[in-house]
Amino acid sequence: MRLIHSMGTIAEQPQAGSAPGGGESGGLGGHAGRPRLVKIAVVGASGVGKTALVVRFLTKRFIGDYERNAGNLYSRQIEIDGEMLAIQVQDTPGIQIHGQSLECNEQLNRCIRWADAVVIVFSITDYKSYELLSHFHQHIRQLHPGNRVPVVVVANKADLLHVKEVEPQHGLQLASMLGCTFYEVSVSENYKEVFSAFHSLCKDVSKQQSVSTPEKRRTSLIPRPKSPNMQDLKRRFKQALSAKVRTVTSV
Numbered sequence: 278m279r280l281i282h283s284m285g286t287i288a289e290q291p292q293a294g295s296a297p298g299g300g301e302s303g304g305l306g307g308h309a310g311r312p313r314l315v316k317i318a319v320v321g322a323s324g325v326g327k328t329a330l331v332v333r334f335l336t337k338r339f340i341g342d343y344e345r346n347a348g349n350l351y352s353r354q355i356e357i358d359g360e361m362l363a364i365q366v367q368d369t370p371g372i373q374i375h376g377q378s379l380e381c382n383e384q385l386n387r388c389i390r391w392a393d394a395v396v397i398v399f400s401i402t403d404y405k406s407y408e409l410l411s412h413f414h415q416h417i418r419q420l421h422p423g424n425r426v427p428v429v430v431v432a433n434k435a436d437l438l439h440v441k442e443v444e445p446q447h448g449l450q451l452a453s454m455l456g457c458t459f460y461e462v463s464v465s466e467n468y469k470e471v472f473s474a475f476h477s478l479c480k481d482v483s484k485q486q487s488v489s490t491p492e493k494r495r496t497s498l499i500p501r502p503k504s505p506n507m508q509d510l511k512r513r514f515k516q517a518l519s520a521k522v523r524t525v526t527s528v
């Protein structure tokens with residue numbers, strides 16, 4: 278796992294396709310010899326386990342200590358279904374909840390716009406984090422108008438059933454109503470489910486990219502004008518010359 282930079286510096290990073298705010302997606306098909314780039318933003322309320330999830334996915338380890346996070350961008354190459362992918366994961370600062378509305382700052386908006394796919398995390402021990410789910414989903418759709426970026430909903434802290442505030446089936450129902458894939462995980466106890474969530478997201482991105490790529494391929498298949506045929510040019514030049522000679526001799 279490689280830490281690229283913290284979110285504080287992201288706004289000043291103009292690298293195309295590699296950092297939030299960096300403009301066009303670098304994810305389309307990758308360049309020759311380079312793995313395809315998949316950019317994922319992880320969003321959710323504060324304390325739901327976003328950082329723990331990202332670190333678990335990238336290192337297989339669980340971090341137990343809590344430190345409010347400013348938002349880091351991590352990268353790692355992973356082979357998924359035989360294809361090497363360069364995955365960038367943007368951990369974002371937790372949204373503080375005031376009432377039920379979502380107040381995203383510009384940094385977070387930039388991260389969402391930058392992403393090819395988004396993971397929305399809530400905690401089954403925090404009902405308010407669950408209530409934010411549909412707000413986040415709507416916000417993501419608004420920031421990607423006309424482009425259905427794949428979204429996965431992750432219900433975390435499944436090991437804390439004794440203090441749960443959200444029934445797992447409610448998470449599942451809401452996620453399917455929003456058209457998102459749903460995973461219930463315990464980042465602290467389980468790596469497999471965490472990997473599956475990111476795996477399915479990467480597959481969705483791949484699918485979406487291959488849908489948009491044929492258009493690009495088709496345009497690149499339009500025959501380019503041929504370079505002039507030298508034999509043909511010589512022949513036409515000779516013809517023109519002899520016509521001129523004929524005109525001159527006939528005068």
Ligand SMILES: Nc1nc2c(ncn2[C@@H]2O[C@H](COP(=O)(O)OP(=O)(O)OP(=O)(O)O)[C@@H](O)[C@H]2O)c(=O)[nH]1
Nearest residue numbers: 324325326327328329341343346371434463464465
């Ligand atoms: N029991 C349990 N604790 C978890 C789990 N996932 C995360 N935690 C703990 O929950 C706390 C918050 O986790 P973080 O990953 O820092 O949460 P965050 O969403 O990044 O928080 P912010 O930085 O405030 O946005 C930490 O103490 C984690 O160890 C889990 O699956 N089970």
